[in-house]
Amino acid sequence: MARSSTNTAVEAVGLVKRYGDREALAGIDLAVPRGACFGLLGPNGAGKSTTVGVLTTLITPTAGSATLLGHDVVRERAAVRRNLGVVFQESALDPELTAREQLVLHARLFHLESPAARAADWIDRLGLGEHADRPVRALSGGLRRRVEIARGLLNRPGVLFLDEPTTGLDVAARARIWEELRALRRGGDTTIFLTTHSMEEADALCDEVAIVDAGRIVAAGSPEALKAELGGDVVTLVLERPELAAEALAAQTGVRSVVLEAADGPDKAGALRVTVSDGTRRLAGLLDCAREAGVVEVDLRRPTLEHVFLHHTGHAFEDAP
Amino acid sequence: MTGGLSDLGVLTGRELRRYARDRAYWVGQIVFPLAFVAFVGFGLNDVIRLPSGTSYVGHLATGLLAMLVGSGAVGGGFSLIEDRSSGFLRALLVAPVSRAHLVLAKLCARVLVSLVLVAGLGVLLASFTPVRIRDPFAALFSVTAITSIFVALGVALAARLRRLESFRLVAALVTVPFYLFSGIFYPVSTLPAPTRWIAQCNPLTYGVDLLRYALLGVNELPLLRSYALLAVLTVLSVFVAVWSFDRGTRG
Numbered sequence: 001m002a003r004s005s006t007n008t009a010v011e012a013v014g015l016v017k018r019y020g021d022r023e024a025l026a027g028i029d030l031a032v033p034r035g036a037c038f039g040l041l042g043p044n045g046a047g048k049s050t051t052v053g054v055l056t057t058l059i060t061p062t063a064g065s066a067t068l069l070g071h072d073v074v075r076e077r078a079a080v081r082r083n084l085g086v087v088f089q090e091s092a093l094d095p096e097l098t099a100r101e102q103l104v105l106h107a108r109l110f111h112l113e114s115p116a117a118r119a120a121d122w123i124d125r126l127g128l129g130e131h132a133d134r135p136v137r138a139l140s141g142g143l144r145r146r147v148e149i150a151r152g153l154l155n156r157p158g159v160l161f162l163d164e165p166t167t168g169l170d171v172a173a174r175a176r177i178w179e180e181l182r183a184l185r186r187g188g189d190t191t192i193f194l195t196t197h198s199m200e201e202a203d204a205l206c207d208e209v210a211i212v213d214a215g216r217i218v219a220a221g222s223p224e225a226l227k228a229e230l231g232g233d234v235v236t237l238v239l240e241r242p243e244l245a246a247e248a249l250a251a252q253t254g255v256r257s258v259v260l261e262a263a264d265g266p267d268k269a270g271a272l273r274v275t276v277s278d279g280t281r282r283l284a285g286l287l288d289c290a291r292e293a294g295v296v297e298v299d300l301r302r303p304t305l306e307h308v309f310l311h312h313t314g315h316a317f318e319d320a321p
Numbered sequence: 322m323t324g325g326l327s328d329l330g331v332l333t334g335r336e337l338r339r340y341a342r343d344r345a346y347w348v349g350q351i352v353f354p355l356a357f358v359a360f361v362g363f364g365l366n367d368v369i370r371l372p373s374g375t376s377y378v379g380h381l382a383t384g385l386l387a388m389l390v391g392s393g394a395v396g397g398g399f400s401l402i403e404d405r406s407s408g409f410l411r412a413l414l415v416a417p418v419s420r421a422h423l424v425l426a427k428l429c430a431r432v433l434v435s436l437v438l439v440a441g442l443g444v445l446l447a448s449f450t451p452v453r454i455r456d457p458f459a460a461l462f463s464v465t466a467i468t469s470i471f472v473a474l475g476v477a478l479a480a481r482l483r484r485l486e487s488f489r490l491v492a493a494l495v496t497v498p499f500y501l502f503s504g505i506f507y508p509v510s511t512l513p514a515p516t517r518w519i520a521q522c523n524p525l526t527y528g529v530d531l532l533r534y535a536l537l538g539v540n541e542l543p544l545l546r547s548y549a550l551l552a553v554l555t556v557l558s559v560f561v562a563v564w565s566f567d568r569g570t571r572g
Contacts, residue, residue: 056415059572081417092408096339108331109416111324151412 006070009034009159009191010055014064017050024050026215027064032159032208037185037192039206041199041305047215048195049089052163055193056086069158082110085157085190087148089164095137099128099147102136103154110155122150126180142173149180153190160184162194166201181205199305211309218312227303230311231256233279234301235286240294242270248289249274254282269296328418332426333433336400340434350393350438354385355445362450371508373539379451383536384505386442387467387529390435391499394468395492397427398475401566402488405479414570424566428472428559435468436461443536452536459535459544466551467528471496473558473565480569499525504533510541524554 010032017025025047032038040048053059055066057077065072071079086092093102100119107115123132126146131139136147145165152160165181166174182205184190196202202209203223210220219226232254239245242260250258254277261271272290276282279300287295340346362378369377404410413423439460446452454460475492482488502516503509503525509517520526527547534540540547 053572058411058414078417081415084415086412086415088408088411090408092412094335094339094404094409095407096342097335101335101338105331105335106412106416109328109413109418111327 007034008032008067009036010038010066010068010193012051012055012064012066015051015054015061015066016063017047017054017059018062023215025054025061025064028212028215028217030066030210030217030220032191032193034191035189036208037181037206038194039202039209040193040195040212041197041202041209041309042195042212043197046197046212048197048212049163050215051212052086052161052193052195056084056161057081082155083158085152085155085160087145087152087160087162087165089167089195091136091144091148093136093144093147093151096135098133098135099123099139099143099150100132102147103151106151106154112155118154122154126150140173142169142176145169145173145177146180149177153184156188157190159191159193162192164195164197166196166198178204199309203305209305211305211312213309213313219308223305226305226308228277230303230307231275232277233275233303235274235276235279235283236261236297236299236301237272237274237286237290237295238269238297239272239290240269240296242272242293245290245293246272249286252276252282252285252289254278255286269294325419325422328422329426329429332413332418332422333429336426336430337433339400340430350389351442351445354382354389354442357385358382358446358450369507372510373508373541375537375539376451379537380508380533381506382446382450382452383533384503384529386439386446386536387463387503387525387532388500388505389438389442390464390467390532391471391525391528392496393435393438394431394471395475395478395496397431397472398477398479398492399485399488400427401476401479402482402485405483406485410570420567420570421563424476424562425559427476428469428562431472432465432468435464439464439532454536455538456535459531462548462551463528463531463535466555467525467532469555469558469562470524470528473562476562476569477565480565499523502526504529504541508541524550527551 008031010030012028012030015025015028028051040051042048050059054061055068055073057073057080060074067073068080069083073080100123103119103122104115107118112118123129126149128143128146128150131143136144166177169177181192185192207222209223210217246258246260249255249272256275259273261273274286279302283300287298358378358381362381366376366378371377371380443452443454478492479488482491502520503523504520509520509526512520527542527550530540530542531547531551534544
């Protein structure tokens with residue numbers, strides 16, 4: 001068995017999970033560096049939750065192996081569980097207990113010192129103060145998710161799993177959860193492993209992502225690197241006399257291609273589509289270069305993870321089987 | 322080991338807290354048997370003559386207590402399905418707690434609730450029936466045994482049934498024969514031969530008889546045999562409960 005290196009928090013090799021004829025995981029390979037915020041990105045039904053299930057010891061894989069901080073997720077379940085924090089996609093709180101009671105209960109199960117003080121501390125940190133002594137069934141979705149995050153962090157886990165942490169939340173609640181996750185990243189060495197079907201979320205929070213489709217990883221790397229693989233940003237320049245600037249633009253550093261798009265409208269203005277790496281930094285240079293051709297309009301589009309997904313799977317995110 | 326015991330204590334505390342908060346549950350559990358004994362027991366008291374010479378109302382009251390303990394214990398499985406559907410079970414399954422402790426906590430909490438119910442109802446029934454706590458050890462033993470056997474049954478069903486509705490239905494179908502052939506309503510010795518044989522294969526028969534001995538001072542079956550059988554079945558039940566739960570939670 002491949003022992004994971006000390007710099008790897010989570011490692012999976014060839015994970016397969018079959019339910020009868022259905023293959024939920026078709027050979028997942030992952031390596032998540034310690035301290036990273038890692039995002040497993042994919043459409044619904046791609047195998048994200050099954051992967052989290054295996055890594056958190058809830059699901060036994062049909063084949064393959066995985067380790068969490070060096071502990072095998074099948075053979076060393078107790079050690080894995082001691083190092084875990086999990087925030088499930090669907091609520092996993094006892095509706096009859098208060099937020100405080102849930103936290104104290106979990107602190108006790110992890111044999112932490114002074115459970116009540118530990119719970120009070122997290123209630124404070126996640127701004128749950130006035131809601132802490134109400135039964136969970138009376139709390140809003142956003143508050144519940146915060147209680148779950150507090151519970152996930154209570155034992156200072158080596159790895160915190162968040163399965164679709166903001167699904168079903170309104171915009172304000174989502175912003176709040178993002179803020180908390182960013183604060184968590186600044187504050188400690190906990191590795192964050194989140195799954196999401198929101199490209200925006202992965203882009204906003206993660207420094208490493210793996211794109212999963214139909215139980216397989218189709219691409220992995222930093223969001224920037226994955227997007228850069230597509231050839232860079234697209235700057236569209238609408239110019240009065242586009243033919244004057246085309247050649248000079250193509251000679252600029254970082255420019256991969258310049259395409260003249262058909263002139264439209266009576267003013268004979270035309271658009272040049274310039275594919276350039278690191279477009280935000282080079283935009284000023286491009287504009288200088290095109291000044292003589294008369295700049296009418298400028299548009300900078302950065303490729304999104306959506307484009308990356310399309311590029312690697314051949315189908316759009318929403319059209320996933 | 323101390324860690325394990327403390328886990329068991331923490332989890333049992335959570336179960337008890339849930340029971341304590343469910344006021345409707347306690348009202349139902351107290352009002353139903355009292356009303357049943359008052360209306361049915363006294364109505365039949367002069368009609369039915371028992372071979373042992375005790376009053377029918379005492380016989381029915383003790384039988385109903387055993388039934389209450391049994392049906393409440395099957396609810397241990399019900400609470401497992403509730404934990405699964407609220408999602409809380411998953412949070413417990415990824416915590417560093419053994420599966421056995423999760424089940425044993427449900428069992429311990431249920432035994433304590435059963436004992437509180439039998440003690441409380443025993444005191445209330447004593448005011449208008451011949452029920453008294455005459456042998457506390459036999460009472461403790463029989464209540465613990467009946468609870469364990471029915472918790473195991475409930476957990477075994479819950480491990481296979483995912484929906485609350487199907488659990489309720491199947492649990493009722495499975496448990497009613499236990500109640501009918503156990504001497505809860507009529508003494509086993511008065512039953513016709515085939516029914517009597519079924520009753521003698523029913524573990525609840527021995528639990529009911531021992532509880533009746535504890536609360537009325539009369540028994541139909543040899544005490545030693547009841548103690549021995551119930552002890553073996555209790556230990557077996559604990560294993561069945563832990564095993565069923567473990568199987569039911571494997572992904």
